[in-house]
Amino acid sequence: AWLSECLARPGVPSPILRVRCLALGPFTPDDLESSTEDGTSEAQLSTIPPNMLRSGQYQLIFLLDMILPLLKSLNTSCTSTGIAPLIHKPELxxxxxxxxxxxxxxxxxxxxxxxxxxxGHVVHDEEQNLACDETTFFYIPHGPMSLYAKLLQENYCSSKLKGLGNLLLFGNHLTNYLDQPPRGKKDSSLSLMATILENRQLASDYPPKEVKAREGGPPVFNDMCLQWFPRKP
Incomplete structure (x- = not known):
């Protein structure tokens, strides 16, 4: 209910045409993996904390079993009621x-x-461009500040239609990084984020407590919330 209410608000990008999950972290048990593609040994793999794997598993389940079905349902509803705009792609x-x-x-x-x-999902082996030429839901459970800064920069400076207005983010609250003390090389990312957030309105909404954490389990979402740059009428 919380997410569907957020997505129905005025100014929220819709319909969502892409979902990109970044920085989820490993989630499969170590006994399914003998080595990583970069040659990490079994001994090294065994050092991955179980709570990290469980956190990734919960976050993946939330994406696959709750977020995706809801987004698809909303798209179907928009189409049937004629609310969603036509997305013209000659090839499709x-x-x-x-x-x-x-x-x-x-x-x-x-x-x-x-x-x-x-x-049936696409898994990239290399980092991709983050500019949004379509309405895109970014799901970033464990992203570093540099990733968020890059996401903002590529869409703030993008020549793509609407730019930041195409972006919907479920991740750490961006303004929290502005309160961090300078940390050497991170200064440029921090300065960039501050500039963009000063020039563009950012809307956000935190999930209810029952979504953010599981009693007796690891913290699943920490300070994650839904954020978007409201589209102008």
Whole structure:
């Protein structure tokens, strides 16, 4: 209910045509993996804390079982009521509201990638451009400040239609980084984020407590919330 209410608010990008999951972290048990693609040994793999794997598993389940079905349902509802705009793609017909889902994390292991690909999702082996030429839902559970800064920069400076107005983010609250003390090389990312956030309105909404954490389990979402740059009428 919380997420559907947020997505129905005025100014929220819609319909969502792409979902990009970044920085999810490894989530498959170590016994499914003998080595990573970069040659990490079994001994090194065994040092991955179990709570980190559980956190990634919960976050993946939330994306696959709750977020994606809701986004697809909203797109279907918009189409049936005539609310959604026509998305013209000559190669796909006059209207295409299917959601393209992709994953990328340099920390993924072979077993993580194999599992996601078996589900029919795209898993990138290399970092991709973050500019949004379509309304895109970014799901970033463990992203560093540099990733958020790059996401903002590529869409703030993008020549693509609407730029930041195409971006919907479920991740750490961006303004929290502005309170951090300078940390050497991070200064440029911090300065960039501050400039963009000063010039563009950022709307946000935190999930209810029952979504943010599981009693007796690891913290699943920490300070994550839904954020967007309201589109102008």
């Amino acid at each position: 017909g006059s209207q295409n509201l299917d959601i393209q889902v992709s994953f990328y994390d340099p920390a993924f292991r072979k077993s993580d990638k194999a599992y996601l690909r078996e589900l």
